[in-house]
Each structure stands twice: as structure tokens, then as C-alpha cells.
Amino acid sequence: MSAQAKKESLIKIKNMSLEYGESINSTLALKNINLEINKGEFICVLGPSGCGKSSLLKCIAGYVKPSSGQVLMQGEEVDEPDWHRGVVFQSPTLYPWMTVNENVEFGPKMRNLPKAKIKEIREYFLDEVNLSGFGDNYTFELSGGMKQRVAIARVLANYPQVVLMDEPFGALDALTRENMQNLIRNIWEENNTTIFFITHDVDEALLLANRVVVMSKQPGEIIKIFDLDFTNQILAKGTKEVIYNDDYFKIKNEIMDIIHSQID
Ligand SMILES: Nc1ncnc2c1ncn2[C@@H]1O[C@H](COP(=O)(O)OP(=O)(O)O)[C@@H](O)[C@H]1O
Numbered sequence: 001m002s003a004q005a006k007k008e009s010l011i012k013i014k015n016m017s018l019e020y021g022e023s024i025n026s027t028l029a030l031k032n033i034n035l036e037i038n039k040g041e042f043i044c045v046l047g048p049s050g051c052g053k054s055s056l057l058k059c060i061a062g063y064v065k066p067s068s069g070q071v072l073m074q075g076e077e078v079d080e081p082d083w084h085r086g087v088v089f090q091s092p093t094l095y096p097w098m099t100v101n102e103n104v105e106f107g108p109k110m111r112n113l114p115k116a117k118i119k120e121i122r123e124y125f126l127d128e129v130n131l132s133g134f135g136d137n138y139t140f141e142l143s144g145g146m147k148q149r150v151a152i153a154r155v156l157a158n159y160p161q162v163v164l165m166d167e168p169f170g171a172l173d174a175l176t177r178e179n180m181q182n183l184i185r186n187i188w189e190e191n192n193t194t195i196f197f198i199t200h201d202v203d204e205a206l207l208l209a210n211r212v213v214v215m216s217k218q219p220g221e222i223i224k225i226f227d228l229d230f231t232n233q234i235l236a237k238g239t240k241e242v243i244y245n246d247d248y249f250k251i252k253n254e255i256m257d258i259i260h261s262q263i264d
């Protein structure tokens with residue numbers, strides 16, 4: 001991808017640590033995190049439960065302030081949530097009193113875009129998440145996977161600089177999950193979106209990311225970063241046959257070994 005080849009920096013995390021609480025009751029959640037997110041990247045973060053993955057995402061989103069160090073987006077310190085950084089959680093946070101259309105239009109409406117433009121954006125992203133035709137449904141009428149697709153469309157409708165996803169497919173059944181992985185990979189490719197995606201599923205990370213960040217147990221530090229190409233191979237070939245390659249197997253085992261060494 002051209003944007004990746006240029007490596008235009010979007011977010012810089014510099015010497016960041018995060019401590020919850022004070023004195024004897026404090027928890028050091030993140031320790032000395034340094035990470036750069038470039039435009040157009042699909043970064044997946046892996047690590048044992050409780051290692052600080054969600055905390056890291058919340059710091060990037062601006063929900064939580066680091067105890068030391070900084071998160072910078074295009075050179076400016078992140079100090080509050082902002083629609084330029086869209087967030088998708090494990091359980092979709094939708095407005096149940098609004099239809100699918102109204103949920104997806106919410107951001108563009110808040111930004112006072114012209115009516116025709118709002119409709120165009122809505123239709124485009126509902127199509128991207130395969131929900132054309134469901135616009136007039138209320139979100140409580142939809143399945144879990146469909147709800148999550150509405151949540152993704154709603155975030156994308158803001159054209160955020162980065163989409164932050166915290167185990168977004170964690171609550172879905174295996175088949176729906178696989179469909180969602182294909183969907184987000186295609187959206188990433190077609191829209192050149194920058195995605196920061198947390199998962200505890202090694203295969204999910206390998207099948208989606210062009211960079212995988214592996215974290216230590218608490219306090220979370222970055223142990224190793226892998227540059228990967230599997231997701232591009234899947235896009236190019238239209239099949240997931242890469243998972244049968246020795247390369248895939250080797251990297252998967254290396255990551256599993258790192259994570260297991262953190263749990264034992
Ligand atoms: N609001 C909070 N107050 C106190 N401790 C917290 C809070 N949120 C998370 N923690 C602690 O910080 C550590 C990292 O949590 P979290 O970021 O949720 O990890 P992960 O997402 O990797 O499972 C854990 O020990 C957790 O108990």
C-alpha cells in the first residue's frame with residue numbers, strides 16, 4: 001500500500017506509563033510504551049489478559065491520561081476524546097431509540113454536513129458493512145454481528161484519522177467472526193483506514209495486521225513487533241491459504257511462545 005510505503009506518521013506514543021490509583025493501592029498498568037502508528041497501517045495488539053491492552057487504547061483515544069510520557073497525534077498531545085479517533089468496543093454502543101440510518105448519520109449530522117452529503121456517507125458505509133436495506137430497522141432488531149457492523153459504519157461515517165477497536169469481534173460466534181475479519185480487511189484496503197485493533201486471538205492478529213505488537217504481562221511493555229504481510233496476501237489471492245505456509249506457522253508459534261512465557 002502506498003501510504004504504508006511512505007510511512008507517514010499519525011500517532012506517536014512516547015515513553016508512556018500509566019498507573020491507576022495512588023500509593024499502596026496503585027496498579028502500574030503500562031510501562032514505558034514507545035510506539036508509532038503510521039497512516040494506513042493495520043496494527044494488532046496481542047498480550048495476556050490484564051496486560052494493559054485496553055488501557056493503551058484508552059490512552060490513545062484520550063479517555064485516560066498517561067501518568068508519564070505522551071500520546072501525540074500529528075504532533076499534538078491527545079488530552080480528550082475526539083471524533084478523529086473513532087472507537088469500537090466489544091459490545092456495540094448504539095443508540096437503541098434510533099434506526100440504523102439514524103445511528104450511522106449521527107456523527108455527520110453533529111458536524112452539520114449538508115443533507116445530501118450525510119445521505120451519501122450513510123449509504124456508502126452501510127454498503128461497506130453489507131447492511132444496505134436495513135437502514136429503517138432499529139438496532140435491537142439486529143443480530144450481534146449486524147449490530148457490530150452498524151457500530152463500525154457509525155464510526156467510519158466520521159472519517160476518523162484512526163479507528164481504535166477493542167476486541168470488537170470477541171463476543172461473536174466463529175463464523176460471524178470470520179466474516180467480520182474479511183469485512184474489516186476489505187474496508188481497510190478500500191478506504192486506506194488506519195486501524196489499531198486489540199485482540200487476544202493470535203490468528204485474528206496474523207490474518208488482519210500488517211504490524212503485530214506483542215505485550216508483556218502487567219505492567220504492560222512492548223516485547224516485540226512483527227511486520228507481516230499475510231493480510232495483503234489474503235487480499236491479493238482472495239483466499240486464506242497463507243495459513244498453511246511454514247512462515248505463518250513459525251510466526252504463530254513464536255508469538256504463542258512469547259505469550260505463554262508471560263502467563264507461566
Ligand atoms: N479503572 C481502573 N482502575 C484500576 N485499575 C485498572 C483500571 N482499569 C484497568 N485496571 C488494571 O490495569 C491492568 C490492565 O488492565 P486492562 O488495560 O484492562 O488490560 P487488558 O485489556 O490487557 O486485559 C489490570 O491489572 C487491571 O486490573
Ligand SMILES: [Mg+2]
Pocket residue numbers: 053054055
Ligand atoms: Mg481489555
